[in-house]
Structures are given as C-alpha cells and as structure tokens.
Amino acid sequence: MAPRELVVSPNTPMPPGYTFLKKGIKYKTLHCRRLTHEAGKTVYRVEENKKVLGIRVPKSIFFRVQSLANETLPARRLATEQRDAALVRSAAAELDHQFPDIPKVDRENVLNHGFKKYSGRVGRTGQIPMPRKVLYAVIAHIRHRHTEYDHMLRDGIPRDEARKAVQKRLQSILHQWGTTQDLAWYFNDTQDSPL
Incomplete structure (x- = not known):
C-alpha cells in the first residue's frame, strides 16, 4: 500500500497524471486531499526549506474539485457572509453589555476595525472568548484613538512604557463608557495581552 502523503521538493519530477495545487485555497486543498485519499492515491506535499508550498494531486481529482468549487462558490460566499454578520452581531451585543455608554461613533469604529475580516485583529481570532x-x-x-500612545511609540518610547503612560487615561475612558468590570488583572499583566 502506497503512503497516503509524501513530502517532496519543488524540483522532484511531477508524477504522471498529477498536477500542483498551491497552498492558500482551503476549500480546494481540503477536498483534493480528501478525494485523493479516498481514491487510494498518494498526496505529495511540496515543501521548500520546511515551508509548505502546496500539494500534488491527480489531475482528474483536481479538475473535479475545481468544478465543485465553481458550482458551490455563491453558496459558500453567502454562508461566510452570514457567519461574519453573526460574529459582528454577537460582538455588538457584547459591546453594548460591557460598555453601555460608549459613544456611537466609537462603537462603530470598534466593530468595523476590531472585527474586520482578514485583519488579523483580536476580534477575528477563534482562540479568545x-x-x-x-x-x-x-x-x-x-x-x-484617545491617547498619545502612537505618538509616544513614534518618538521612540518603549511599548511597555508608553502603555503605562496612557493607562490612567485609558481606565478613565473605560469607566466613562460604563464598564463595571475590575480590570486590575489586565493592567497588572499587559505583557501577555495580544494588544
């Protein structure tokens, strides 16, 4: 029985009947890999300097997945939009709960900026409640937006020092916006904060 996956370099000759699918297209990669395994064929993972570049899969499977991807694209886009809208609604409800007095413009900026898709910002991570x-x-x-933090960083003040310098202003605004949380844990341990 042939191994289900082998690691090869980009210079390794392409097996007959195979084609390359570059990394980064999750739907196609997932389906090509699954269907290749189901067909009892080998998936060749192409790596260079321990970095995955993509996979080599049978052409017939690649073209079948390509066709499925095109057929299902509108439905997948709609599902993604619905998930994203649900995430922002959930964030908005939580924001209103934690900060009932946040000004409308700040509320919208937090939601638009902190939860922006593909931003890599904390609001998009799945690791934090x-x-x-x-x-x-x-x-x-x-x-x-409400402190001199960015100016301090541009002036060469170290990050931790700049954070400490704006801490009182930050806490004051948090309380103005209606939080009743005790945030001492955050301000005593900002080293681990993702911000």
Missing part, C-alpha cells in the same frame, strides 16, 4: 475579544478591541481602540 467574545467578552475578552470585545474588551481587547475596546482597549486597543481607546489606546490608539
């Missing part, structure tokens, strides 16, 4: 995502997004917003 929603209440913390919202808190971190609000703290980042205040720090960058």
Whole structure:
C-alpha cells in the first residue's frame, strides 16, 4: 500500500497524471486531499526549506474539485457572509453589555476595525472568548484613538512604557463608557495581552 502523503521538493519530477495545487485555497486543498485519499492515491506535499508550498494531486481529482468549487462558490460566499454578520452581531451585543455608554461613533469604529475580516485583529481570532475579544478591541481602540500612545511609540518610547503612560487615561475612558468590570488583572499583566 502506497503512503497516503509524501513530502517532496519543488524540483522532484511531477508524477504522471498529477498536477500542483498551491497552498492558500482551503476549500480546494481540503477536498483534493480528501478525494485523493479516498481514491487510494498518494498526496505529495511540496515543501521548500520546511515551508509548505502546496500539494500534488491527480489531475482528474483536481479538475473535479475545481468544478465543485465553481458550482458551490455563491453558496459558500453567502454562508461566510452570514457567519461574519453573526460574529459582528454577537460582538455588538457584547459591546453594548460591557460598555453601555460608549459613544456611537466609537462603537462603530470598534466593530468595523476590531472585527474586520482578514485583519488579523483580536476580534477575528477563534482562540479568545467574545467578552475578552470585545474588551481587547475596546482597549486597543481607546489606546490608539484617545491617547498619545502612537505618538509616544513614534518618538521612540518603549511599548511597555508608553502603555503605562496612557493607562490612567485609558481606565478613565473605560469607566466613562460604563464598564463595571475590575480590570486590575489586565493592567497588572499587559505583557501577555495580544494588544
């Protein structure tokens, strides 16, 4: 029985009947890999300097997945939009709960900026529960929009020092916006904060 996956270099000759699928297209990669395994064929993972570049799969499977991807694209886009809208609704409800007095313009900026798709911002991570995502997004917003934090960084002040310098202003605004949380844990341990 042939191994289900082999690691090869980009210079390794292409097996007969195979083609290359570059990394980064999750739907196609997942389906090509699954269907190749189901067909009892080998998936060749192409790596260079321990970095995955993509996979080599049978052409027939690649073209079948390509066709499926085109057919299902509208439905997948709609599902993604619905998930994204649900995430923002959840964030908005949590934001209103934690910060009932946040000004409308700040509320919209937090939601639009902190939860922007493909931004890599804390609001998009799946690793942190929603209440913390919202808190971190609000703290980042205040720090960058309502304090001199960015100017301090540009002036060469170290990050931790700049954070300490704006801490009182940040806490004051958090309380103005209606938080009743005790945030001492955050301000005593900002080293581990993703912000």
